Amino acid sequence: MVYPLIDVFIYSFEEGYNSASQTSFGTGLYNYSYVLHDPYFLQALKNTLILVAITVPVSTVLSLLISLGLNKITKLKELFQTVYFLPYVTNTLAVGLVFMILFKKTAYTDGMINLLITAFGGKSVDFIEGPYWAKMMVLCIYTIWIVMPFKVLVLTSSLASVNPIYYSAARVDGTSNTRIFFRITLPMISPMIFYLVITGFIGAFKAYSDAVALFGTNLNVAEMNTIVGYVYDMLYGDSGGYPSYASAAAIILFSIVLTITVINLLVRNKSKR
Amino acid sequence: MKVVLKNLTKRFPSRDKKHPEDVIAVNDFDFTIPDGKLIGLLGPSGCGKSTTLNLISGLEKPTSGQIFFGEDDVTKLPPENRGIGLVFQNYALYPHLTVRQNILFPLQNLKGDAKMSKQQMETAALNVAKLVQIDGLMQRKPSELSGGQQQRVAIARALVKMPKVLLLDEPLSNLDARLRLQTREEIRRIQKETGITTIFVTHDQEEAMSICDLIVVMKDGVVNQIGAPQEVYDSPENLFVAKFLGTPPINVFEGRVKNGRVYIGEEDVLSAEGLTDGDVYVTVRPEGFKAESDGVLSLDLERIEVMGRDVSVIAHHTKSLNADIRAIISSDISLDTGLSKVRFNLNPKKVFIFDKTTEKRLK
Numbered sequence: 001m002v003y004p005l006i007d008v009f010i011y012s013f014e015e016g017y018n019s020a021s022q023t024s025f026g027t028g029l030y031n032y033s034y035v036l037h038d039p040y041f042l043q044a045l046k047n048t049l050i051l052v053a054i055t056v057p058v059s060t061v062l063s064l065l066i067s068l069g070l071n072k073i074t075k076l077k078e079l080f081q082t083v084y085f086l087p088y089v090t091n092t093l094a095v096g097l098v099f100m101i102l103f104k105k106t107a108y109t110d111g112m113i114n115l116l117i118t119a120f121g122g123k124s125v126d127f128i129e130g131p132y133w134a135k136m137m138v139l140c141i142y143t144i145w146i147v148m149p150f151k152v153l154v155l156t157s158s159l160a161s162v163n164p165i166y167y168s169a170a171r172v173d174g175t176s177n178t179r180i181f182f183r184i185t186l187p188m189i190s191p192m193i194f195y196l197v198i199t200g201f202i203g204a205f206k207a208y209s210d211a212v213a214l215f216g217t218n219l220n221v222a223e224m225n226t227i228v229g230y231v232y233d234m235l236y237g238d239s240g241g242y243p244s245y246a247s248a249a250a251i252i253l254f255s256i257v258l259t260i261t262v263i264n265l266l267v268r269n270k271s272k273r
Numbered sequence: 274m275k276v277v278l279k280n281l282t283k284r285f286p287s288r289d290k291k292h293p294e295d296v297i298a299v300n301d302f303d304f305t306i307p308d309g310k311l312i313g314l315l316g317p318s319g320c321g322k323s324t325t326l327n328l329i330s331g332l333e334k335p336t337s338g339q340i341f342f343g344e345d346d347v348t349k350l351p352p353e354n355r356g357i358g359l360v361f362q363n364y365a366l367y368p369h370l371t372v373r374q375n376i377l378f379p380l381q382n383l384k385g386d387a388k389m390s391k392q393q394m395e396t397a398a399l400n401v402a403k404l405v406q407i408d409g410l411m412q413r414k415p416s417e418l419s420g421g422q423q424q425r426v427a428i429a430r431a432l433v434k435m436p437k438v439l440l441l442d443e444p445l446s447n448l449d450a451r452l453r454l455q456t457r458e459e460i461r462r463i464q465k466e467t468g469i470t471t472i473f474v475t476h477d478q479e480e481a482m483s484i485c486d487l488i489v490v491m492k493d494g495v496v497n498q499i500g501a502p503q504e505v506y507d508s509p510e511n512l513f514v515a516k517f518l519g520t521p522p523i524n525v526f527e528g529r530v531k532n533g534r535v536y537i538g539e540e541d542v543l544s545a546e547g548l549t550d551g552d553v554y555v556t557v558r559p560e561g562f563k564a565e566s567d568g569v570l571s572l573d574l575e576r577i578e579v580m581g582r583d584v585s586v587i588a589h590h591t592k593s594l595n596a597d598i599r600a601i602i603s604s605d606i607s608l609d610t611g612l613s614k615v616r617f618n619l620n621p622k623k624v625f626i627f628d629k630t631t632e633k634r635l636k
Contacts, residue, residue: 163365165361165363166367168332169359169361169367170378171332171352171353172352172357172359173353173379173382173430173434174353174379174382175353175382179381179382183370183378188368188369190369
């Protein structure tokens with residue numbers, strides 16, 4: 001379990017490590033310095049941070065709203081639950097293809113979304129090969145769409161497990177619906193929300209395949225690389241063959257994720273008091 | 274505030290396909306709960322007592338009939354506008370809030386004119402906490418409290434808004450035996466001190482008998498008898514009420530009325546003046562037996578249980594419907610345990626006679 005972690009840690013300090021000859025020039029912080037000055041890495045870091053900052057809160061809040069809705073309806077509840085769970089069991093790349101069709105501009109068609117935009121009088125945008133913000137938006141929507149089913153599933157079941165007696169008690173006391181939600185429902189399912197936020201952060205930091213599904217493997221050119229994508233490229237990509245740089249980048253990612261998780265746990269413990 | 278139930282009926286649609294007719298949980302209730310009294314709704318499980326409480330609280334809507342608080346028709350009012358306090362069976366304390374926050378919760382919901390300042394809320398919460406004697410536990414979470422303490426917090430939360438009617442659903446069922454005794458006295462004291470009309474639901478007749486001003490005995494959604502506990506105990510109107518009240522339970526014999534006399538088996542046990550001849554149930558309270566050598570009723574002695582203050586005689590009779598007949602007699606009387614038969618005279622005040630078919634009281 002731990003050995004590969006330690007190995008990566010050691011590689012990240014060995015300058016110019018060559019995995020074929022298993023030799024290096026020396027040890028030091030040069031790898032980190034290189035990675036942190038590499039514009040591709042900085043781009044990947046920026047992309048990842050934006051992705052995390054947008055998708056985690058949006059997907060959690062959206063899932064909560066959907067779960068509340070699912071909990072309220074009685075008719076066709078199972079059907080809706082299945083529909084919301086479908087993306088979870090669908091292959092990432094297949095979904096990416098569908099998103100391409102929705103968003104991509106080709107010589108023959110503008111893509112479905114663009115047709116809609118122009119129908120409402122807007123200007124069509126190339127979401128796949130166009131401006132940065134458009135590509136980032138597609139990536140965010142795609143990621144949210146992929147991660148939501150699991151969250152909806154977890155939240156629906158935790159909402160259902162809240163004892164209805166609390167709602168009766170609150171009703172007798174004339175509690176407004178908003179107050180019931182914020183003072184009773186939310187605190188009662190907060191452990192699950194914390195769990196989802198933490199795993200959501202970790203998952204979003206490790207995102208890679210989603211970007212590949214939408215923008216192909218040459219992510220650096222598309223300006224859509226993520227940190228994990230950068231690590232992969234450093235190992236096997238066109239510019240690959242640099243395990244030391246890859247290790248350094250991986251360790252940087254690891255420390256970011258660790259910090260965020262620790263902060264999350266601290267916040268959670270504090271709010272428990 | 275008196276509570277009037279008028280032809281109150283609640284039907285639930287049947288979920289059982291074999292019996293598609295509706296379940297009538299509450300059937301045509303028509304009685305008045307006087308102001309400032311402690312009332313017990315008493316009956317076996319499934320008799321509709323909790324449904325009645327939910328109808329009064331407004332959590333359930335009646336199928337037909339009306340509910341009045343004083344002179345006001347509250348039938349269509351939602352629970353929050355009825356001015357009730359409700360204590361749930363499992364207390365329903367919000368686990369993530371402290372005792373203080375739990376008690377403050379209903380006050381913070383108040384709107385408009387009723388709105389209180391922070392200071393007023395704190396004072397009200399502290400006063401009610403003092404009333405139920407939990408003012409030392411205000412910063413605790415419900416999970417850090419014992420069952421009895423949680424119960425008090427639940428009562429405090431229900432009382433803090435000074436409701437017109439306090440409703441308690443099986444308030445003692447989650448407590449152990451000793452705590453139950455203590456808490457029921459506590460409920461009585463709190464009710465006396467506040468003077469709030471209090472209705473509580475229980476299946477434990479002893480609980481209801483010990484603290485209520487008035488008990489309502491229910492069975493299968495029908496009110497069987499309403500009255501002061503002693504009155505109901507001393508003159509049950511039907512066999513069910515007689516059997517439901519009292520520990521140990523009443524002894525039931527199959528009997529017969531013939532020529533103005535009551536017979537159990539071949540033995541002439543009692544005069545039956547004014548009764549027409551026919552089959553009856555003869556019921557005798559355990560304390561209605563007098564062990565005397567010239568007794569009119571002879572029973573097969575099984576064993577004797579000494580309980581200090583008094584003695585239980587366990588016996589059998591071919592006409593008895595109870596597995597064991599239990600007679601309680603004073604421990605002063607010495608009984609020869611070697612005998613196979615014991616003879617008893619019956620105290621006529623402790624003997625009730627019911628019609629065999631209608632199960633209504635004859636005498």
